[in-house]
Amino acid sequence: MSETNTAAAADQSLFPTYARYPVALVKGDGSWLWDDQGKKYLDFMSGIAVTNLGHAPKQIKAALIKQLDELWHVSNLFHIPNQAEAAKLITDNSCADAVFFCNSGAEANEAAIKLARRYNQKVLNNGRYEIITFEQSFHGRTLATLTATGQAKVKEGFLPLPEGFKTIPLNDLDALKAAVTDKTAAVMLEMVQAEGGIHPVDPAYMKELAALCEQQGILLIVDEIQTGMGRTGKLFAYEHYGIEPDIFTMAKGLGSGFPVGAMAAKEKLREGFTAGSHGSTFGGTPIATAVVKATLETIVGDDLSARAAQQGDYLMAQLREKLEGNAFVQEVRGLGLLVGIECAGPIAEILNAAQERGLIVISAGPNVIRLLPNLLVTKEEIDTAVSIITELLEAKSL
Numbered sequence: 001m002s003e004t005n006t007a008a009a010a011d012q013s014l015f016p017t018y019a020r021y022p023v024a025l026v027k028g029d030g031s032w033l034w035d036d037q038g039k040k041y042l043d044f045m046s047g048i049a050v051t052n053l054g055h056a057p058k059q060i061k062a063a064l065i066k067q068l069d070e071l072w073h074v075s076n077l078f079h080i081p082n083q084a085e086a087a088k089l090i091t092d093n094s095c096a097d098a099v100f101f102c103n104s105g106a107e108a109n110e111a112a113i114k115l116a117r118r119y120n121q122k123v124l125n126n127g128r129y130e131i132i133t134f135e136q137s138f139h140g141r142t143l144a145t146l147t148a149t150g151q152a153k154v155k156e157g158f159l160p161l162p163e164g165f166k167t168i169p170l171n172d173l174d175a176l177k178a179a180v181t182d183k184t185a186a187v188m189l190e191m192v193q194a195e196g197g198i199h200p201v202d203p204a205y206m207k208e209l210a211a212l213c214e215q216q217g218i219l220l221i222v223d224e225i226q227t228g229m230g231r232t233g234k235l236f237a238y239e240h241y242g243i244e245p246d247i248f249t250m251a252k253g254l255g256s257g258f259p260v261g262a263m264a265a266k267e268k269l270r271e272g273f274t275a276g277s278h279g280s281t282f283g284g285t286p287i288a289t290a291v292v293k294a295t296l297e298t299i300v301g302d303d304l305s306a307r308a309a310q311q312g313d314y315l316m317a318q319l320r321e322k323l324e325g326n327a328f329v330q331e332v333r334g335l336g337l338l339v340g341i342e343c344a345g346p347i348a349e350i351l352n353a354a355q356e357r358g359l360i361v362i363s364a365g366p367n368v369i370r371l372l373p374n375l376l377v378t379k380e381e382i383d384t385a386v387s388i389i390t391e392l393l394e395a396k397s398l
C-alpha cells in the first residue's frame with residue numbers, strides 16, 4: 001500500500017472537517033515541498049501564511065533543538081524566561097506594552113475579546129460589552145470568534161451564538177456611526193481581509209475609524225493573525241495605516257510552523273487582566289517561545305518585512321504585466337506578500353491544475369486566487385509561479 005493510501009485509510013478515523021487534496025506532503029525545504037510519491041512543489045501557500053520563513057528554517061530549527069534538550073514544559077505558575085523575552089521582542093517592535101501567549105489565532109482573538117470586555121467592565125466600570133466586527137471578516141472557529149466572523153457559512157448549525165457582537169459593512173463610516181452605542185466596548189478588524197478575498201481596508205476610512213474609537217473611548221482591536229510577522233511588508237499591517245491599535249493578535253507566522261498565538265495590548269489594558277482572570281496551560285511554553293524568539297529575531301534582524309515589501313511589489317507587478325488584457329482576470333491586489341487575483345468565475349479547477357504543474361496556491365473565497373509565498377522567496381521562484389499561473393489563466397480567458 002502506498003503512503004497516500006495509508007493516509008486515506010487513516011482519514012477514516014478523522015472527522016471530515018477538511019476537503020483535502022489527494023496529496024500527502026511529507027518533506028519541506030525553503031520554498032519547496034515534496035509529496036510521498038517524490039513529486040516536488042513550489043509552495044505559494046505556506047500552510048496559509050504560517051511558514052513565513054520557509055520550510056524547516058535553520059535558525060528556528062537550531063533554537064527548537066536547543067530548547068528540546070533543556071526543558072519542554074512548565075506551568076505558567078512559574079517564570080518562563082523565553083516567554084518574557086519573546087514578549088519583550090513583540091513590545092519592542094510594536095505599539096504594545098503587554099503580551100499574553102496562547103496556542104492559536106482563535107484563542108488570541110478570544111483573549112482580545114475577553115480583555116476588551118473585562119477592561120470596560122472591571123477597570124472602567126462602564127458595563128460595555130459589545131464588539132463591532134465586519135462583513136467578510138474571519139476571526140476563528142471558537143464560539144465567540146465565529147460569532148465575530150462576518151461570514152454566515154462558519155456559523156451554520158452552531159446556534160445559539162454568544163451575545164454582544166454586531167457585524168457591519170467595511171469601509172462605510174455611516175454604518176459604523178450607526179452601530180456604535182453606549183454599550184460598544186471595541187471594534188475588531190483585519191487590515192487586509194484575507195479569508196474574505198484579500199481586501200485591504202481603505203486607508204482614509206481606517207483613519208476615521210481609529211479617530212472615532214479614540215473619541216468615544218472604544219477599543220480598537222486589529223487581527224494580525226494572517227497579516228502579521230512581516231507578511232504585508234511591515235512587521236504588522238497596522239503600520240501601513242498610521243494608526244495604533246489598543247489590542248492586536250498574532251498566530252500563524254509567529255512560530256514559523258510551531259503552533260503558538262499571542263495577544264498584545266497597550267499599557268492601560270494591562271490591569272484589564274489580573275491573576276486568575278485568564279490563562280492557558282500551554283500558552284507560551286519554553287519550547288513555543290524559544291521558537292517565537294528565534295522567529296522574531298530573524299524577521300526583525302534580517303529586515304524580512306522590507307524584503308516582503310520588495311518581493312510583493314515584484315510579484316504584483318509581474319502578475320499585472322503578464323495578466324494584462326486577460327478577460328478572466330478582474331484585479332490583482334494585495335499588500336506585500338499577501339496577494340489576490342480576483343477572477344470572473346470559480347477558480348477551484350485552476351488550483352488543481354496548478355498543483356498538477358507543481359505549484360501550490362490557495363483560494364480566498366470562490367473567485368480569488370491567493371498567493372502567500374514565504375518572505376524569503378526569490379525572484380526566480382516568483383517568475384516560475386507567475387508563469388504557471390499566467391498559462392493557466394490564459395487558457396481560461398480564451
Ligand SMILES: *Cc1c(COP(=O)(O)O)cnc(C)c1O
Binds near residue numbers: 104194223224225
Ligand atoms: C487563520 C486566522 C484566524 C484563526 O486562526 P486559528 O489559528 O486557525 O485559530 C483568525 N483570524 C485571521 C485573520 C486568520 O487568518
